[in-house]
Amino acid sequence: MPLIRELDPSASPLDYYGYELRRRREAAGLRLRDLGDVVFCTGSLIGQIETARKVPQREFSERVDAALGTDGFFSGLVGLVLRSQLPTWFQPFADMEAKATYISTYQCQLVYGLLQTKEYARAVLATGQPDKLDELLAARMERQRILKREQPPVTLVVLDEAVLHRPIGGREVMRDQLLHLLSLKDERWIRLQVLPFRVGEHASLDGSFTLLRFDDDPDVIYTEDLISGHMTANPETIRDAALRYAGLQGAALSVEDSAELIKGVLEERYGQQTGTGQRPVA
Known part of the structure; x- marks a missing residue:
């Protein structure tokens, strides 16, 4: 008889998920194979999740809730599990981002994480050569669920025009990402603006940053370097960042002209006809 790995449910969200899945499956009188048949996966995968060797996905969790009648327990828990897969230094920001009422971000290299397509995100994450790419990708997609809430955060995004031209993931991936931005x-x-090349020097040549505002907590600014991320609620830093962001918004194209610029890139670089009107001079 194989030795069953016993989990400490207090060790991590993943261990707690596995512990509860085994407990509730056994309480329902189901073998691994029985539950696997119901949720359209192998009994081996169920066993790996129950022993915290595999990270569950949202779709799996929703099927388990339906199969075991657990009233959304696993669907609610999986968000915490996936967030725990993010780099340790990034988790505090992800927690704050999920609570924010307003998000204002300037991105000079990449599409903001909340607006990335799955394949674009995969290509971005793969550049770090992570051991658990699928888990990191699932965690990034989970972050985006805040935009689907009944009352999502107001999300103001300024992208440098360079972001539109850098072919992350290859031709098809980048085309689909640009189409997603148009959508x-x-x-x-969501208010998406593009800062065109013609602007030249601007208020954030030093790099990308994100401002988070909350109903009941102080504003926070987040920046990243090559190694980790940094958050601060220092009032002077927040004030300076807010002024910089206002300058970026003022220099950027309008939402409508930004969409026309994206359409122009799609047509010129990817042969994608989008019914563009007069393209702005950028």
Whole structure:
């Protein structure tokens, strides 16, 4: 008889998930194979999740809730599990981002994480050569769920025009990413602007940053370097960042002209016809 790995449910969100999955499966009188058949996976995968050797996904968790009648328990827990897969230094920001009422971000290299397509995100994450790419990708996709809430954060994004031209992931991936950005134009809670090359020097030549605002907590600014991320609620730093962001918004193209610029890049670089009108001079 194989030795069953006993989990300490207090060790981590992943261990707690595995512990509860085994406990509730056994309480329902189901073998690994039985539950696997119901949720469309192998009994081996169920066993790996129950022993914290495999990270569960959201779709799996929703199926388990339906199969075991657990009233959303695993669907609720999986968000915490996936967030725990993020780099330790990034987790505090992810927690704050999920609670923010307003998000204002300037990105000079990449599409903001909340607006990335799955394949674009995979290509970005792979550059770090992580051991658990699939888990990191699932965690990034999980972050994006805040934009699907009944009342999502107001999300203001300024992208440097360079972001539109850097072919992350190859031709097809980048085309789909640009199409996704276009699809956000009519989202009520998202305002996407492009800072065109013609602006030249601007208020954030030093790099990207993100401002988070909350209903009941102080504002926070987040920046990253090559090694880790940094957050501060220092009032003078927040004030300086807010002024810089206002300058970036003022220099950037309008939402409408930004969409036309994205359409122009799609047509010129990817042969994608989007029904563009007059392209702005950028």
